[in-house]
Amino acid sequence: MLEILGDRFTYAVILVLMMVGLYAVIATGNLVKRMVGLSIFQTSVFLLYIATAKITGGAPAIFAYSDLAAGTIPDDAVYANPLPHVLILTAIVVGVATLAMGLALVVRIREVYGTIEDDELSEIDHDDELKKGV
Amino acid sequence: MEPQFLPAAIAAHAPALLVMIPLILSAPAAMITSGRAAWLLAAIGVGSALVLAVEIFLATRAEGAVLSYAMGGWEPPLGIEFRIDALNAALLLLLGSTGFLAIVFAGPSVADEISRQKRSLFYSAFLICFAGLSGVASTGDAFNLFVFLEISSIATYAIIAMGWSRDRQALTASFNYLVMGTIGATFFVIGVGFIYMSTGTLNMADMGRAIADLGANRAVEVGFAFILVGIGLKAALFPLHQWLPNAYAYAPNFVTTFLATTATKIAFYVIIRFSYDVFSINSGLVTNAMLWVITPLAIAGMLVASTQALFQNNVRRLFAYSSVAQVGYMLLGLGMATSLGLSAGMLHLINHAMMKGALFMALGAFALSYGIRRIADFKGLGQVMPLTSAAFTIGALSLVGVPFTVGFISKFYLIQAALDAGWWWAVAAILVSSVIAVFYVYRILVAIWVSPPDEVRKASAKRVPLAIAIPLAILAGANLVFGVWAEPIVAMARAAADAAILAGVAS
Numbered sequence: 227m228l229e230i231l232g233d234r235f236t237y238a239v240i241l242v243l244m245m246v247g248l249y250a251v252i253a254t255g256n257l258v259k260r261m262v263g264l265s266i267f268q269t270s271v272f273l274l275y276i277a278t279a280k281i282t283g284g285a286p287a288i289f290a291y292s293d294l295a296a297g298t299i300p301d302d303a304v305y306a307n308p309l310p311h312v313l314i315l316t317a318i319v320v321g322v323a324t325l326a327m328g329l330a331l332v333v334r335i336r337e338v339y340g341t342i343e344d345d346e347l348s349e350i351d352h353d354d355e356l357k358k359g360v
Numbered sequence: 361m362e363p364q365f366l367p368a369a370i371a372a373h374a375p376a377l378l379v380m381i382p383l384i385l386s387a388p389a390a391m392i393t394s395g396r397a398a399w400l401l402a403a404i405g406v407g408s409a410l411v412l413a414v415e416i417f418l419a420t421r422a423e424g425a426v427l428s429y430a431m432g433g434w435e436p437p438l439g440i441e442f443r444i445d446a447l448n449a450a451l452l453l454l455l456g457s458t459g460f461l462a463i464v465f466a467g468p469s470v471a472d473e474i475s476r477q478k479r480s481l482f483y484s485a486f487l488i489c490f491a492g493l494s495g496v497a498s499t500g501d502a503f504n505l506f507v508f509l510e511i512s513s514i515a516t517y518a519i520i521a522m523g524w525s526r527d528r529q530a531l532t533a534s535f536n537y538l539v540m541g542t543i544g545a546t547f548f549v550i551g552v553g554f555i556y557m558s559t560g561t562l563n564m565a566d567m568g569r570a571i572a573d574l575g576a577n578r579a580v581e582v583g584f585a586f587i588l589v590g591i592g593l594k595a596a597l598f599p600l601h602q603w604l605p606n607a608y609a610y611a612p613n614f615v616t617t618f619l620a621t622t623a624t625k626i627a628f629y630v631i632i633r634f635s636y637d638v639f640s641i642n643s644g645l646v647t648n649a650m651l652w653v654i655t656p657l658a659i660a661g662m663l664v665a666s667t668q669a670l671f672q673n674n675v676r677r678l679f680a681y682s683s684v685a686q687v688g689y690m691l692l693g694l695g696m697a698t699s700l701g702l703s704a705g706m707l708h709l710i711n712h713a714m715m716k717g718a719l720f721m722a723l724g725a726f727a728l729s730y731g732i733r734r735i736a737d738f739k740g741l742g743q744v745m746p747l748t749s750a751a752f753t754i755g756a757l758s759l760v761g762v763p764f765t766v767g768f769i770s771k772f773y774l775i776q777a778a779l780d781a782g783w784w785w786a787v788a789a790i791l792v793s794s795v796i797a798v799f800y801v802y803r804i805l806v807a808i809w810v811s812p813p814d815e816v817r818k819a820s821a822k823r824v825p826l827a828i829a830i831p832l833a834i835l836a837g838a839n840l841v842f843g844v845w846a847e848p849i850v851a852m853a854r855a856a857a858d859a860a861i862l863a864g865v866a867s
Contacts (some may be wrong), residue, residue, distance in 0.1 A: 248543070251539060251543065257535065260539060264539060264542055264543070267543070267546060268542070268546050271546055271549050271550055271553065274550065274553055275553050275556075278553070278556075278557050309562075310556075313503050313562075316503075316507055317506075317507075317549065320506075320507060320510045320514075320545075323510070323514050324510070324514060324538065324542050327514050327517055327518065327538060328535065328538050328539075328542075331517070331521055331531060331534055331535045331538065332535070334521070334524065334531055335531045335532065335535065338524065338528045338531060339528065339531075339532075347532055348532075351529050351532060354528070354529065355529075358734075
């Protein structure tokens with residue numbers, strides 16, 4: 227058990243983060259905290275991708291200038307996979323945009339409703355509907 | 361690709377231009393302050409996308425034709441590929457045509473509902489949403505698909521929330537959609553990550569080949585499950601549809617019209633692509649997922665969401681629940697995992713866009729004239745707005761599946777496919793769900809045609825602007841025309857289904 231954990235420590239951390247984030251989204255009624263949970267959840271996925279890019283003993287995928295000039299890139303050179311990093315850069319941008327959009331909505335909800343607690347919001351929504359007879 | 365009717369220079373880049381033109385036009389639309397000018401830009405963006413979609417559709421007519429466009433000249437599988445066959449071409453055509461009708465409708469509807477300063481930003485967000493959806497429908501790269509999905513989703517949250525000036529519930533509806541949608545998209549990324557870890561590729565066609573070579577692999581199977589749940593959330597697959605009813609009920613009318621005809625359809629397309637082409641429909645994993653996950657949920661959605669629709673007083677929420685039920689019909693076709701079933705599902709996808717387009721557009725016209733949305737307020741509308749009410753009625757009858765409407769055609773093919781697969785219980789579910797649909801549609805139609813109008817309303821009858829009347833008439837007419845002359849739509853759905861199956865065999 228411990229060996230497996232030691233072997234796959236990164237994945238264990240990612241899994242814990244993922245569950246913490248998802249739990250926070252579901253369990254909290256505060257909209258800002260919900261956004262925080264969502265961000266943690268997304269970040270854990272970023273880590274999942276980045277963790278797969280790492281290859282033991284691998285260097286960044288940049289050729290040494292001397293090798294490039296001489297045209298002798300060693301056959302046994304081990305490089306980390308750069309693609310996941312690029313993907314995650316894009317995903318981070320998407321995550322930031324989602325967070326910004328979510329927080330902007332929370333600000334507007336606070337202005338219009340005067341609260342950002344989910345249970346109070348649904349109560350107000352319910353009263354609204356009753357008033358309109360919907 | 362072979363140019364069809366556009367100049368070769370444009371035709372060669374049609375797949376890229378289809379996404380890029382709306383995306384680029386969104387920037388000037390955000391910068392100008394005039395709502396009218398922004399509307400014109402949006403109409404140009406969507407209109408050019410429609411023209412390009414027709415071009416692409418004609419180019420992929422031939423059986424087995426696949427249009428591959430290497431983005432930036434980087435050859436797939438390393439570069440990002442836009443890969444279009446008859447399946448996405450049908451989707452792009454649907455997206456372009458319903459998007460264009462919706463944008464024509466948007467002129468008066470948005471002017472009525474969105475404040476003057478916000479209109480140009482609203483159209484800008486709409487263009488981004490449109491570009492994102494067409495990107496999802498054309499890309500052949502799994503990660504690229506995620507990015508486009510999020511581009512369209514984030515813009516969708518913004519335009520749904522714009523309904524807040526009429527109804528503040530739009531804000532909470534949009535926020536809930538944002539939370540659910542982001543969880544869905546993140547699940548999709550996790551799934552793609554698992555597949556990428558196992559296969560080392562992100563190109564969907566290449567992924568399909570690699571997965572076939574890999575054989576049974578737990579990581580890939582888990583990836584499929586994550587993708588199915590994530591996209592199922594976006595497609596409003598029962599029971600992941602909780603975001604949909606309120607989002608549709610409180611968004612501006614134009615947004616509901618556009619989303620109901622396109623957004624869930626695009627997500628449905630992604631499910632087809634992944635279950636048929638990336639994964640093989642014949643592999644035990646997908647067959648079991650179809651039989652034990654998709655089909656029961658589809659039937660549960662058809663029955664439960666239809667029943668929930670019965671108890672709604674808000675007409676737009678009623679039709680939102682009915683949309684969830686209709687997604688069930690499409691998924692049932694998919695779940696049969698046969699060529700007939702898939703083409704019936706595609707057929708219903710196209711037809712459902714016509715019915716819901718007509719229905720929500722008619723609701724938009726009612727809202728514009730009277731600002732109403734409760735069934736109780738619809739009393740006597742048939743006398744004061746007879747033509748709009750007639751168009752609404754056609755859409756509603758089509759939803760039920762009355763003969764000579766498109767709804768009948770798609771249910772006919774769906775039942776035929778179910779009988780062919782020996783699924784008599786699915787036929788029973790379709791019939792029961794249709795009967796429930798009769799009841800909820802009946803309540804509205806009785807209010808419109810039978811109940812006498814209020815005295816006040818008779819006096820204040822307003823003409824519906826042409827910009828609403830024309831697209832509404834086109835959609836209502838399409839419901840009838842293609843209900844009698846079903847051949848072109850059926851052929852399109854069949855070609856789309858064949859393309860999906862063929863791509864699965866090729867990989």
